[in-house]
Amino acid sequence: MAVVRKSIAAMTSAEKITFVNALRRFKTTSANGRNYNWYIDQHITYFARTNDNISHAHQSPSFFPWHREYLRLLELDLQTVSGNPAVFIPYWDWTGSASPFTADFLGSITNGSVSSGNFSPSWGWTMYRSSIATSFLQRRVGQNASRPTAAQVNTVQSYTVYDQSPWNASVSNSYRNRNEIELHNRVHNYVGGHMATREAPNDPAFWLHHCNIDRLWWLWQSSRGIDTYQPRTGFTSGVVDNNETMRPFGAGRTPSAVRDITPLGYSYA
Amino acid sequence: MNDINRRDVLRYGAAGAVTAATALAAGQALAGPKPIPLPLDPRDFDELYKGRRIRGRLLGLGRDELHINNKKLALTAISTLFFPEDGSEPYVAMGYISAINHYDPVEIVEGRNQDCLKKLSRKVVDILGDLELGDEAAKGHQH
Ligand SMILES: [Cu+2]
Numbered sequence: 001m002a003v004v005r006k007s008i009a010a011m012t013s014a015e016k017i018t019f020v021n022a023l024r025r026f027k028t029t030s031a032n033g034r035n036y037n038w039y040i041d042q043h044i045t046y047f048a049r050t051n052d053n054i055s056h057a058h059q060s061p062s063f064f065p066w067h068r069e070y071l072r073l074l075e076l077d078l079q080t081v082s083g084n085p086a087v088f089i090p091y092w093d094w095t096g097s098a099s100p101f102t103a104d105f106l107g108s109i110t111n112g113s114v115s116s117g118n119f120s121p122s123w124g125w126t127m128y129r130s131s132i133a134t135s136f137l138q139r140r141v142g143q144n145a146s147r148p149t150a151a152q153v154n155t156v157q158s159y160t161v162y163d164q165s166p167w168n169a170s171v172s173n174s175y176r177n178r179n180e181i182e183l184h185n186r187v188h189n190y191v192g193g194h195m196a197t198r199e200a201p202n203d204p205a206f207w208l209h210h211c212n213i214d215r216l217w218w219l220w221q222s223s224r225g226i227d228t229y230q231p232r233t234g235f236t237s238g239v240v241d242n243n244e245t246m247r248p249f250g251a252g253r254t255p256s257a258v259r260d261i262t263p264l265g266y267s268y269a
Numbered sequence: 270m271n272d273i274n275r276r277d278v279l280r281y282g283a284a285g286a287v288t289a290a291t292a293l294a295a296g297q298a299l300a301g302p303k304p305i306p307l308p309l310d311p312r313d314f315d316e317l318y319k320g321r322r323i324r325g326r327l328l329g330l331g332r333d334e335l336h337i338n339n340k341k342l343a344l345t346a347i348s349t350l351f352f353p354e355d356g357s358e359p360y361v362a363m364g365y366i367s368a369i370n371h372y373d374p375v376e377i378v379e380g381r382n383q384d385c386l387k388k389l390s391r392k393v394v395d396i397l398g399d400l401e402l403g404d405e406a407a408k409g410h411q412h
Contacts, residue, residue, distance in 0.1 A: 047371070059347065112398060131368035131406035132397060144373070144396070169349035170361040181350055185372035196396060198368040199405070 003075070003088040004269045005211060008105070009098035011090055016105045019090065022082040023204050024124045031080035032073075037128045039074060040201045042248055044129060047198055054238060056247055061163040061230060062240035063180050064217045065255040067210050069246060072264050074207060088266065091215050092208035094187055095150040100208050101141060110141035112193075119204060129199050137203055138193030145189035148182065156182055157220055162230045167239045175220060184213050215268045218261055229255045314387055321397075323390040330363065330377065335390055340402035342367050342393060343409030349374050368406045369393050 006015070026036045046057040046066070057066045071089055079087045092100050100106045107118040113136035119125040120136065127135055148156075159175040171177040187209050188195050194202045201207075221228065234241045242256045258264060310327045317323070324336040335342045345366050350359045351374075364374025365385070375389040393402075 059349075129405050130403050133401040133403040138398075138400070140396070140398070166348075169347055172350060172359065172361070177350065182352070188372040192396065196370065196372060198371045200371070 002265050002267065003086060005088050005215070005266055006090050006269050007096075007098070008090045008092050008100050008208060009096060010269065013104060015090075018082070018084065018087060019078075020105065020118055020204070022078040022084070022087050026078060026081045027124065027126065029081050031077040034073070034077055039070070040128050040199050042070070043201050044198050046247065054240060054247075055168070056240060058180070059169040060239050061167055061176055062246055062255055063176055063184075064214070065229065065258045066240075066246050068214050068217075068258045068261070068264070069249050069253055071207065071210055071214060072258070072266070073249075075266065089207050089211045091211035091268070092205070093212055094147045094190070094209070095153055100205055101139070106204055106208075107137075110139050111143075112140070113138060127194070127202050130194070130202065131197050131199060132194070139195070139203065139205075140192030142190060142192075144192050144196065145186050147190050148186055153183065153216070157216065160224060162224075162228050164230065167231070167236070175224075179213065179216065183216070184209075218268060221259070226259050227256075229259060312383065312386070318391055318394055321394045323387070323394065325386040325390060327386060333365075333386055335367075335386060335393075337390060337393060337397070337402055340404075341407040342369065342390075342402055343407055344389075345409060346377065347374060351376055365389055367393065368408070369396055369402070 011019075023036070029035070043057070054060075056062055057070075075087065075089050078089075079085050092098075101110050102108055103117055105118065107114045107120065109115065109117065109120075113134065114120050114125075115136055117123060125137060127137060132138060156175070156178045159173065159178050161173050161175060163174045163176040164171055169177060169181065188200060191203065191205055191209075194200060195205055195209075229242050231239060232242045234243060240246055240255060243254050245251055246253055246255065261267060312327050313325060315322070315324045322336075322338050324339075326334040328334060331344075331346045333344060335344060346363055347366060348361060349364050351362055351364065352359045363377040365377055366372075366374045367389075370389070370392055373392070375385055375392060378385050
């Protein structure tokens with residue numbers, strides 16, 4: 001079933017409850033051969049270069065398509081565990097005033113340990129492979145960085161080159177790298193705590209943030225062209241080319257295969 | 270100059286030896302396990318920051334070591350864009366990330382007076398608040 005991914009600002013309270021309950025259930029129940037912690041493992045593994053010396057998930061052109069596939073799988077798994085095909089991942093437009101950190105959604109504690117309420121241990125949320133020695137989800141919202149503004153988003157969206165050599169975190173004229181560093185990294189640092197770490201998907205805010213990043217890429221594609229991924233050929237070393245499989249996803253899950261979101265079963269409102 | 274030569278000059282140079290002695294004395298003043306044996310790089314440090322023992326050893330790019338309250342933090346060097354606070358043009362430099370500051374690299378500045386490793390350890394302490402590093406933080410990876 002095709003779903004429409006809404007802004008957190010437009011969600012009903014019933015939709016918020018459905019979403020957080022699906023996440024909680026997925027912490028203890030597997031679906032389609034995966035569980036919630038599988039996602040944390042993949043984020044840690046594919047942040048690093050794999051043994052074939054390819055950078056799949058970050059600091060490389062496949063940053064966008066890798067996370068698009070990652071979110072699509074999670075959305076599917078949340079639908080499966082909750083037996084509700086209408087479950088969708090909402091997006092958090094951090095340039096606006098709606099915050100996900102409320103008692104009825106991702107929890108209202110934003111300075112230190114989430115020790116009570118939604119996403120606390122007593123509610124049913126546990127930390128996995130934490131590089132911080134704690135059993136509580138950590139957040140330090142606004143202490144280490146500010147949110148990007150709408151004007152900064154517009155500047156980033158105006159880059160016309162998808163990506164180019166050397167295809168890493170040092171490319172200056174690259175939509176992918178500008179978005180990854182100036183918007184994506186910055187919001188990880190803005191939330192702070194676990195969101196600033198390698199195991200960031202411990203915080204459910206990860207999905208709302210990456211959903212917005214995916215939406216921005218889709219908006220960019222809608223004006224620059226859907227089939228604009230770079231590099232195109234199969235011979236660029238160290239990166240995933242347009243028709244190369246993105247690990248750990250199955251055969252055929254290439255950047256090209258996820259360029260259009262319509263066949264992936266979702267759209268943005 | 271390559272890493273090894275630079276380090277040797279710093280470690281065994283005459284001016285370096287004086288600073289190393291001072292650093293060792295400062296290190297011995299702290300409680301806990303004995304400081305790292307000689308010879309020290311003059312930029313190595315072992316001190317308290319916000320009540321945490323921060324300990325850094327400069328062994329060359331990609332081999333530098335950092336401990337916070339005796340827990341190791343693995344470092345990964347990446348080439349990345351840096352955006353100056355004043356809004357001037359971004360520039361490319363090497364930076365360290367770790368499990369803790371994973372999206373917020375600290376620029377690696379070469380030279381004998383640089384204190385980037387100390388800067389990084391303070392940032393990590395600030396992020397940790399009153400918590401300690403977990404064992405996962407010691408696991409390194411390549412970028
Ligand atoms: Cu991210």
